[in-house]
Amino acid sequence: MIPVAFDYIRPSTVDEAVAALGSADEGKVLAGGQSLLPVLRLRLAAPTVLVDLGGVPGLSGVRLEGDTLVIGAMTTHAEVAASDLVRQHAPLLAAAAGTVGDRQVRHRGTLGGSLAHADPAADLPAVAAALDATFVVQGPAGSRTIAAADFAVDLFTTALAPDDVLVEVRLPSTAGWATHYEKFHRTAQAWAIVGVAVAVRRDNGGIGSARIALTNMGPVPHRPGQVEAALSGAPAAQPAIAEACAAVADGTAPVDDLSASADYRRELARVLTTRAVCRALGV
Known part of the structure; x- marks a missing residue:
């Protein structure tokens, strides 16, 4: 099938992405697209605006802040699975990310996209819950954090507001576990x-x-x-x-x-x- 018509916006900053979502009647964020694109083709979603985060710098990558592992929301599953920092400080996440879909999905799909999609059969939301992750979200009022226990609220539904953007995921180190x-x-x-x-x-x-x-x-x-x-x-x-x-x-x-x-x-x-x-x- 062919998706319904929509406007396409490729912002260069998170603030621009938030503003674009806030001005849309029905906005959707495009991260890796591995879940969203099939939904669009089946017309299970009909956004008026698609906001592509692929042009926003700084939303991918892995770093360590003290005992906290910080992973950008646009980091792909393949990058998560291959990261030495993730393997050392969140080996559970590295192992699970390596089982997601197939090679094509892992090289296009993103950590943040999977978490925000909130499919109950997806691997990574449960891993984030087990690791007591914290989600950093940016909206019109600025940045805030949401605990993993409070993030998924129902089937394909999260605590994200329509004009929120998931920026990064923070995980306490489980090195040695x-x-x-x-x-x-x-x-x-x-x-x-x-x-x-x-x-x-x-x-x-x-x-x-x-x-x-x-x-x-x-x-x-x-x-x-x-x-x-x-x-x-x-x-x-x-x-x-x-x-x-x-x-x-x-x-x-x-x-x-x-x-x-x-x-x-x-x-x-x-x-x-x-x-x-x-x-x-x-x-």
């Missing part, structure tokens, strides 16, 4: 039927603390706090981990669709979470 991203999908390029992001800190041979987030177990990434609490202080052994992860699907809202039933997703979440924690710890 044991991490793993596990997902189940039917084909190599398919969306995750269920995914699990895990970061575990060892303590005296056991588990000191754990962060877990689930992909595609509801409209937004799910943090199973009861499982994180159960894992904290548990032995780093498969039986104890399996027992702690048994209730990981409690409080989730998976859907029935052509890929899997809700019950199947609940069982997958239990199996994959146990597997992810064990693989992170090497047990």
